[in-house]
Amino acid sequence: MALYKYYPIPSDRMGSLWTLLPIKDAYILEFGTSGTTRFELNSFARMQGEQNSKIFTTHLDETDIALGEMTRLDKAIDEIIKAHNPSVLFVMPSTLSATMGSDIAMNCRKYQKKYSNTQIIPIKNDGFQGNWTMGIRDTLDTLVKTLPIDVKKTENLTFNIIGSCADDFNYLSDIYEIKRILKECFNAKPICIMTSDTDISDIKSMGASHINIVLRNEGINAAKTLENRFGTPYVFGKPYGL
Structure with a gap:
């Protein structure tokens, strides 16, 4: 292993999670291993971040990665929605699932037809797109494109x-x-x-x-x-x- 003078630059995936974790009533599913999710939560806690969302992981293992298996993602979406009935579920890849060539967006479209009462939103940032600022930018943009509804302006400022x-x-x-x-x-x-x-x-x-x-x-x-x-x-x- 090489010796580095500085910490590695956080990836776009980490920026996406930093953006989603504080949102109350949000449910997040990461298609990856439990270790990568745990590492991210530890880093967020060290930043004094307030985690208000609920986050889940699919616990990928070496067999899933080698075979490109998507079954754990399918089961996790079913279990989360049936157990918690969230209004919004964010589904995002990890760096490992990205190397499998998994199509998160396609799976979200498939399950959106099955669960019409839950808005299932794919997050594209997998750790290979850029640094954390790109993840924050993309996730903020995704939030305002998918969630706001048509409402009247308030009377007061x-x-x-x-x-x-x-x-x-x-x-x-x-x-x-x-x-x-x-x-x-x-x-x-x-x-x-x-x-x-x-x-x-x-x-x-x-x-x-x-x-x-x-x-x-x-x-x-x-x-x-x-x-x-x-x-x-x-x-x-x-x-x-x-």
Whole structure:
């Protein structure tokens, strides 16, 4: 094994999980081994991340990998939906299942027909697409493309915050201060703080807000998606300085 001076750069898969783990009422299924999922949860805990979602793994073994077997994924989707009846289930690959050539999106489409009461959403980031920022960008974009529903704008001033994630230093303190300032100055209330302090219903209601506040580059695509669909303008910038 080679000797490295620095820690390896987190992959896009890790960025996707960092984005999904704080969402309340979210269910996540990783098509991989229990070890890779455990490693990810440990790294998220060291970042002081708040895990509010429920995460499951298919416990792939060497036989599944060698034969390209998808049975464990099928059984896991059935078991999770029958036992928990989640409103949303995110299904994502691991680096191991990606080397098998597994088609996660196809499986999600197949099971969506079977379970119409559960929205089954594939996550494409498998660890080979880029670094963690790409995973955050893609997952934020997936969330706003698949979950928000058509709603009317609120009568009072409301806002969404996009890009509050555990990899940012002091992200929880930043959110607290932004909410305080907007409340005291404009009597504005948040609808969705994506994704450090939100749940599935908040994300579905994002179209009701009057403005989106984007805290990082990775959230701009999501903000543009919301602007095109709901006509919600956005501002971009960190909450620092005068």
